[in-house]
Amino acid sequence: MDVRRHLIQTDNLTAIPSVLAMRQCCTALYPSSLAAGFALELYLGSSTAEAGAAAIRMLLNLTPETEVLIGHDTRGAPLVQLPCEISVPPQWNL
């Protein structure tokens, strides 16, 4: 798949808030009292669908072969269709 994963901290992307900063942003909003855990990933890809699907696979511990469909709802918002029921990935020890 033509998708390269980049951590935001790499030198060529300093114009963007770091992944660490993004995660801190989420930690403030989704405390343990509200959420069992969250994960956030950032990808550069040839398309949003590819990058989004890759990020979702990474987040949910899905194999590269697992089909993740990125569609849009009637308002144009991204809609993710997962092929199976998902459990909390073990690495989400947040």
Place this chain on the structure above:
Amino acid sequence: MEPLISLTDEDRCAAALALFANADTPLCGVGIDLAGVNDFKTEAHAERFFAFILAEHELAVVHSHPKELRAIIACALFSAKEAAIKSMAPLVRACEQSGCDVRLNARFSELELQSWPDGGVISATGETAEHLRRMGVRELRCSIRLGHDYVFSAASCTTDNRKGRPVL
């Protein structure tokens, strides 16, 4: 168990957030947004554009800063509202599936960020406030991080209306 998921993309860069909400908590939706600051450097139409996306007191915040900072501030405010609107998507879908005649018609200028620059509560005014009340939105919150060229925002939506029935 179904995760809450939000995606955002800007210039072929995509971020994805997945979250498992605790049972019996009011959290019903999450949203993230990446926005490019350059899109807000619209010299010719900036004022009209800003008036379309910003509430009055937000416009005052923008204008209280030097001209070179106005684009990034407007970008951050817009991004926070985008994330907040995304965070309401599961509630909107639940309303639609329950067959009720409640739809989200949020005007950007009727969503107001109450504190700057880190984020906080986003309140609604006018018709947007009525839409949110009917959907059962309890609170919208956001958090913002600035970069030189891009802004990242995350938002949460809480509700007392998990079944998506209209609040009359």
